[in-house]
Amino acid sequence: MDEKVLKGLTISCGILTLMFCILVFFLPDMRLKAQKLKENQESMKFSNVQEVIEKRDDLLGRIMLNMPEGISKDDVEVENLYMKRKIKVIFPKIIDDFFSQYKMAGSCNHIDEIKYYKSKEKSIIEFSVDKVYEVKKEFQADKIFIQFVDPHEIYDKVVVVDPGHGGDMPGAMKQGVTEKDINLDIVNELKAISEEKGNSKIKFYFTREDDTNPSLEERVSLANDSDADLFISVHNNASSDGKMSSLNGTQVMYDEKSIGKHGSKHFAEICLNNVCKSLGSYKRGLLKGDSIYIIRNSKVPVALIEVGFMTNSREIELLKSKNYQKKAADGIYNSVTQAFEEGY
Numbered sequence: 001m002d003e004k005v006l007k008g009l010t011i012s013c014g015i016l017t018l019m020f021c022i023l024v025f026f027l028p029d030m031r032l033k034a035q036k037l038k039e040n041q042e043s044m045k046f047s048n049v050q051e052v053i054e055k056r057d058d059l060l061g062r063i064m065l066n067m068p069e070g071i072s073k074d075d076v077e078v079e080n081l082y083m084k085r086k087i088k089v090i091f092p093k094i095i096d097d098f099f100s101q102y103k104m105a106g107s108c109n110h111i112d113e114i115k116y117y118k119s120k121e122k123s124i125i126e127f128s129v130d131k132v133y134e135v136k137k138e139f140q141a142d143k144i145f146i147q148f149v150d151p152h153e154i155y156d157k158v159v160v161v162d163p164g165h166g167g168d169m170p171g172a173m174k175q176g177v178t179e180k181d182i183n184l185d186i187v188n189e190l191k192a193i194s195e196e197k198g199n200s201k202i203k204f205y206f207t208r209e210d211d212t213n214p215s216l217e218e219r220v221s222l223a224n225d226s227d228a229d230l231f232i233s234v235h236n237n238a239s240s241d242g243k244m245s246s247l248n249g250t251q252v253m254y255d256e257k258s259i260g261k262h263g264s265k266h267f268a269e270i271c272l273n274n275v276c277k278s279l280g281s282y283k284r285g286l287l288k289g290d291s292i293y294i295i296r297n298s299k300v301p302v303a304l305i306e307v308g309f310m311t312n313s314r315e316i317e318l319l320k321s322k323n324y325q326k327k328a329a330d331g332i333y334n335s336v337t338q339a340f341e342e343g344y
């Protein structure tokens with residue numbers, strides 16, 4: 001072949017390859033960026049709540065929203081992200097220019113910020129609130145009234161449960177299992193038991209329900225901000241050098257400042273007795289816990305339960321089994337019941 005033709009062909013091939021690469025690698029990214037930019041422009045944030053909520057003293061403590069056209073009350077979703085102190089009201093439809101079309105009115109001083117954004121064919125009003133609240137909603141004709149209320153207005157008792165560690169903080173690790181997973185498994189069993197028992201007077205809040213790692217401050221403030229009646233943190237133990245050993249059994253840590261009748265120490269004792277009874281585990285006893293951040297900073301009766309030892313070959317096998325995890329959860333649930341019977 002002519003050398004010139006060959007050269008031309010090579011250059012053309014090069015250009016084509018380059019264009020192909022741009023198409024495959026850069027275009028989707030550019031499109032994504034453009035979309036993100038559009039979404040950002042469409043998301044609005046208001047720190048001055050009165051910009052979007054017309055103040056109406058006759059709606060004390062309530063917020064009135066006009067229902068967007070074509071949406072029925074069954075379509076409106078309310079999501080309570082209590083760990084983040086955010087409450088979302090979700091409409092299943094993209095609504096442009098929401099606040100100029102649908103005014104809100106009312107009077108509520110629990111809101112720090114309001115955000116409005118659209119995501120996946122949904123329009124979301126997100127309220128950042130100053131504490132842990134439950135949401136009461138009520139529909140009248142084409143209006144929805146929402147109210148953020150103290151959990152104790154709805155429930156007799158509030159229990160905060162904290163599965164220790166999570167995310168990139170695995171806690172103890174032995175035989176291919178991590179403490180964070182066992183802690184969460186036990187708490188998930190507890191959640192199932194509480195749902196099964198269906199006691200609508202007790203509300204359980206969880207500091208995490210998946211493999212995430214809320215900060216210690218976030219964990220303890222869930223208990224403090226919800227004025228919880230009880231705060232339980234679930235952990236598992238390990239020998240101090242992390243090596244397998246004969247150490248075994250259940251141990252519960254308590255808040256040294258809280259040793260009265262309905263204090264942390266007695267609650268820890270209730271937990272120790274019930275968990276050991278349910279598991280048949282060795283009762284190692286109670287331990288002062290003020291070196292632990294979440295115990296030291298808890299304003300409510302707290303117990304940190306070290307269910308068993310991951311560094312004990314017999315106990316780690318038990319801790320891995322669903323049956324033992326369920327028994328641990330039974331013991332914790334019974335502790336809660338006993339504490340409330342005793343007037344906590």
Ligand SMILES: [Zn+2]
Nearest residue numbers: 164171235236
């Ligand atoms: Zn731990």
